[in-house]
Amino acid sequence: MTMRRKSTYLLAILLVIYFIPGCDDSIAPDDLDNRPIPDSSISFSRHIQPVLEFKCVPCHYGGNSQGNVRLDTWSDVINPLITTIFDPDNSRLVWVVEGRPGVAIMPPVASPYPPFTSRQVYGLRKWIEEGAKDN
Numbered sequence: 001m002t003m004r005r006k007s008t009y010l011l012a013i014l015l016v017i018y019f020i021p022g023c024d025d026s027i028a029p030d031d032l033d034n035r036p037i038p039d040s041s042i043s044f045s046r047h048i049q050p051v052l053e054f055k056c057v058p059c060h061y062g063g064n065s066q067g068n069v070r071l072d073t074w075s076d077v078i079n080p081l082i083t084t085i086f087d088p089d090n091s092r093l094v095w096v097v098e099g100r101p102g103v104a105i106m107p108p109v110a111s112p113y114p115p116f117t118s119r120q121v122y123g124l125r126k127w128i129e130e131g132a133k134d135n
Helices: 003-023 029-034 044-055 092-098 118-129
Strands: none
Touching: 029 044, 044 118, 092 118
């Protein structure tokens, strides 16, 4: 192997080592809670799913679906038993994040996950009102 080729490989390895730590896609709770949610055209993938992933999915996913409720995919979230498309007032998912009387608030107060912010509740309601699209 020539010296030039060794230098090229070494440079490539150093670039990979340098850039990989900067690729952390994790979101801090405060960052998530401070993310803006628009007044309309709510996106499942940009606005709703990140909140559900952090605050709901740790307890409601395929292998650990507490209360037999899964929230790890769009098709799980639009399950008619928990979401009434176009009608957030009749959607159990909205009831639990709002903590309506007679319904246990989610995430539970004693859990390590923070409650939905008022803007996140608004976004969830508006997304359902707009048809709960997979967008």
